[in-house]
Amino acid sequence: MQDSTDRDTRLALDLALTVRHDGHGGVADDLGEPAGLTAWVRAHPDVVPNAAAYEAADAELSAVRELRAAVRALFARAVRPGEPSPADAARLLPAPQAVELLNAAAARTPTVPVLRWSDGSGPSVRRRAVRGEGELTAVLAQAVIGFLTGPDRERLRACHAPRCVRYFIKEHPRQEWCKPACGNRARVARHHERHKGSA
Template identity: 75%
Template sequence: MEDSLSRLALDLALTIRHDGNGSVADDLTEPAGLTAWVRAHPGTRPDGYVADAAALTAVRDLRAAVRALFARAVRPGAPSPADAARLLSVPEAVERLNASAARMPTTPVLRWAEGAEPVVHRQAVDGEGELVAVLAQAAIAFLAGPDRERLRACHAPRCVRYFLKEHPRQEWCKPSCGNRARVARHHDRHKKAADKVGQ
């Protein structure tokens, strides 16, 4: 369960990504994008879910809070360059995250087995805020859990992803980012050497 919560929180943050052409892409620019993303993540909403503009706004607002808190989690490392210049303040991000998590209404449900005392459980009620609440609760579980210590921002050229560090020497989210970073370093070394020669 913990791993699936980590994955859900990361996947939400990763809806902002490099588009392969030197720009940042956003998978959640319209309700259809959110609908597709939710359908690709079973358990976030019932089958047949169709997002509307209000749900899109709520999820995008939550994502901004999650990315701001991911930026805090990777300190003293730098945040993702996708939003480093426009991060929410930590108090505002925490407030937004908690408010989103609270959007899922619950109702008391009585259970009373034969020969046992009655027990009351809280049960979620399907409602307008359920999707954003599920995502916010996943982010809270991730940020308060052990995976937060492994969270890193990838600083390969053009990458804007966050990732979980799997081994001590891992610096990038995937091998292609490592290759781009090495090529960029090689290019910079040769450019500096050429500049020195030209002086």
């Protein structure tokens, strides 16, 4: 069973990573149209009930994109004193505005306490969303809040390999990039710069 901290981390990162390098030196947006949000939600069946039948509307797309801008602004703040993702550096929301947007989105769906008490363990409580207007953005915002206030935030980094715009969770002390391909690009770029200067 997936721990709620892991779920929050994965959802928060996956939402932020809908902004990505397009393979041609630019930035692509997986949430550029309602079909993109529909596909993203369907790929994350634990986000909303009946995710397989989910169809995004323009208003919901706009709300999720606004939430994502807040998330990336707060991720940029979380990686300080490191630099934010190059995709965000010139257009970050002010942190107080990002916090306000995130909190407003989280409040769109009320939650209720749900008791769990299995054999061999004591009682525990978790919060469950009550279906309502703004459910998708509320669930995402609550996951982001869980991530930003949890232990994984300390390992959040922005990848600074050439052309990368991703954030990632640092898995080991020497990790500098989000994936091996980014490390290779960074080494090739450094090699090119060294040899360009000596030519």
